[in-house]
Amino acid sequence: MTSTQLPESLIATLPGRYYTDPGLFALEQATIFERMWFCAARGSDVPRPGSFRTVQVGAESVIVSRNRRGEIRAFLNVCRHRGARICSDGEGSVGRAFQCMYHAWTYDLDGKLVAAPNLTRMPDIDRTEYGLRAVHVREWLGYVWVSLADEPPSFEDTVLQEVVNRLGEVANLDHYEVDTLSVGRRIVYDVRANWKLIVENFMECYHCATIHPELTEVLPEFADGYAAQYYVNHGAAFGADVEGFTVDGSAGLDPIPTLADDQDRKYYAITIKPQVFVNMVPDHVIVHRMYPMAVDRTVVECDWLYLPSVVESGKDVSKSVELFHRVNQQDFEACERCQPAMSSRLYRDGGVLVPSEHHIGAFHEWLRAAIGE
Amino acid sequence: MTQPGTVRVCPLADLPRGEALRVDEVDPPIAVFHTDDGEVFAIDDTCTHQDASLSEGWLEGCAVECPLHASTFDLRTGEVDAPPAKVGVRAHRAEVVDGEIVVTLSTEPPRLPPGVLRGPVGR
Numbered sequence: 001m002t003s004t005q006l007p008e009s010l011i012a013t014l015p016g017r018y019y020t021d022p023g024l025f026a027l028e029q030a031t032i033f034e035r036m037w038f039c040a041a042r043g044s045d046v047p048r049p050g051s052f053r054t055v056q057v058g059a060e061s062v063i064v065s066r067n068r069r070g071e072i073r074a075f076l077n078v079c080r081h082r083g084a085r086i087c088s089d090g091e092g093s094v095g096r097a098f099q100c101m102y103h104a105w106t107y108d109l110d111g112k113l114v115a116a117p118n119l120t121r122m123p124d125i126d127r128t129e130y131g132l133r134a135v136h137v138r139e140w141l142g143y144v145w146v147s148l149a150d151e152p153p154s155f156e157d158t159v160l161q162e163v164v165n166r167l168g169e170v171a172n173l174d175h176y177e178v179d180t181l182s183v184g185r186r187i188v189y190d191v192r193a194n195w196k197l198i199v200e201n202f203m204e205c206y207h208c209a210t211i212h213p214e215l216t217e218v219l220p221e222f223a224d225g226y227a228a229q230y231y232v233n234h235g236a237a238f239g240a241d242v243e244g245f246t247v248d249g250s251a252g253l254d255p256i257p258t259l260a261d262d263q264d265r266k267y268y269a270i271t272i273k274p275q276v277f278v279n280m281v282p283d284h285v286i287v288h289r290m291y292p293m294a295v296d297r298t299v300v301e302c303d304w305l306y307l308p309s310v311v312e313s314g315k316d317v318s319k320s321v322e323l324f325h326r327v328n329q330q331d332f333e334a335c336e337r338c339q340p341a342m343s344s345r346l347y348r349d350g351g352v353l354v355p356s357e358h359h360i361g362a363f364h365e366w367l368r369a370a371i372g373e
Numbered sequence: 374m375t376q377p378g379t380v381r382v383c384p385l386a387d388l389p390r391g392e393a394l395r396v397d398e399v400d401p402p403i404a405v406f407h408t409d410d411g412e413v414f415a416i417d418d419t420c421t422h423q424d425a426s427l428s429e430g431w432l433e434g435c436a437v438e439c440p441l442h443a444s445t446f447d448l449r450t451g452e453v454d455a456p457p458a459k460v461g462v463r464a465h466r467a468e469v470v471d472g473e474i475v476v477t478l479s480t481e482p483p484r485l486p487p488g489v490l491r492g493p494v495g496r
Contacts (some may be wrong), residue, residue: 096431099442104441118403120395120418161408212410 009354011361019194026294027371032274034058034148037159037274039289041144042183042303049109053091056291057148061213062135063087064144067109073147074138075132081105092286098132107132112140142179168233175259178285181305184317187325189300193335195292199333202277204357211330214323218242218249221265225356235266245281247322253285253310273366285326296339300327395428401483403465405427405474406448408435415449415467415476417483422458447476460484471479
């Protein structure tokens with residue numbers, strides 16, 4: 001079956017090989033994840049000078065850290081000398097400098113080469129040129145965004161434009177003051193599925209009534225199959241008898257006081273291509289970051305963010321976390337159900353999208369353009 | 374520079390507190406430190422364990438930690454606290470004369486790491 005023969009209700013998905021071909025994944029790494037703005041870590045993950053996290057961005061390992069003045073810095077996690085990984089741990093703290101374990105090339109927290117055996121006998125080595133290779137950083141929503149491009153794309157025209165496309169204006173997200181919120185819970189999911197299956201899943205709600213019974217209880221309109229993301233600045237309303245965005249519809253935590261009136265009792269969702277999902281409800285914001293690790297494996301890190309006073313007081317956020325944790329588990333199970341079938345002969349030309357999923361077609365067009373097709 | 378002797382390093386104002394300076398006009402080179410407390414010290418610049426410049430190390434109080442392997446040297450005596458360096462460096466007399474840092478070099482033999490030669494060959 002080819003797309004030219006499809007009935008009007010249906011449009012084609014990407015062919016199966018887009019989800020299984022390692023060469024195509026390598027192309028996505030180079031043209032998407034290593035070129036666009038990539039949400040790498042929460043600023044509070046690296047609280048002090050010398051605190052670091054390492055994250056996979058495209059095919060590269062990237063160190064996210066803070067210099068002595070507390071400013072965010074990010075570097076390729078590669079020694080300039082013989083290429084050893086500088087930081088082998090996922091997180092930690094180095095105190096004053098990054099030191100390679102192999103020959104002790106030593107870099108300060110701004111990446112400058114400050115010491116190495118016999119270095120004083122090699123005065124022609126430029127300490128900056130042979131410093132750790134820095135990558136571009138930007139802080140937004142309390143997260144550290146990196147771009148590995150020589151010339152990063154405009155943050156406003158890419159990341160912020162996604163918010164405008166979905167919410168009409170960035171101000172509608174600013175009301176949640178996400179950068180000031182605290183991490184109440186973080187759960188990391190290791191999903192055996194291609195990253196695009198996860199994006200496509202997040203974008204549609206045709207599956208909601210089937211696999212998300214708890215979510216559909218709280219947001220009854222999801223049973224219709226049209227996701228909040230089908231529209232512009234559409235908040236899905238809580239059910240009449242629902243008190244809060246919790247697994248049983250019981251009351252949530254303290255509401256974020258700066259929200260607009262029409263944001264009360266509503267759920268909003270944004271996909272920030274290529275790897276971020278944001279969900280907003282009155283008392284918390286959920287931020288997913290995907291770290292594509294292989295063509296068939298994606299690590300998803302999910303933060304539940306609350307008012308700092310909620311987190312500091314130790315209030316029980318478990319019913320609130322449990323709702324979207326279940327949604328995540330349900331979604332990722334479905335994505336893992338799809339992944340093995342992507343290599344089926346039946347999916348060689350892909351599957352189909354029903355009308356409530358047609359907006360995923362725009363994602364596919366974006367992807368084809370991004371990888372140069 | 375004839376040794377033993379004195380070295381006029383630089384005006385004190387040119388070396389901010391918390392910073393260090395390598396002087397390689399003398400052989401072997403020396404490291405001059407201006408501590409956070411405002412004191413001035415001078416020791417041999419080369420760690421006794423491996424060829425590393427102590428002027429690039431981490432200055433804390435009256436001690437400097439080698440940037441490569443973290444042996445820490447007392448700036449007042451040159452003594453080392455812990456391996457991998459096993460012997461201390463020479464300490465020189467540093468003073469401020471008319472606003473200028475002046476170092477009187479030690480007459481002891483320097484204790485250099487293996488492979489570091491003195492004179493033009495080693496430089």
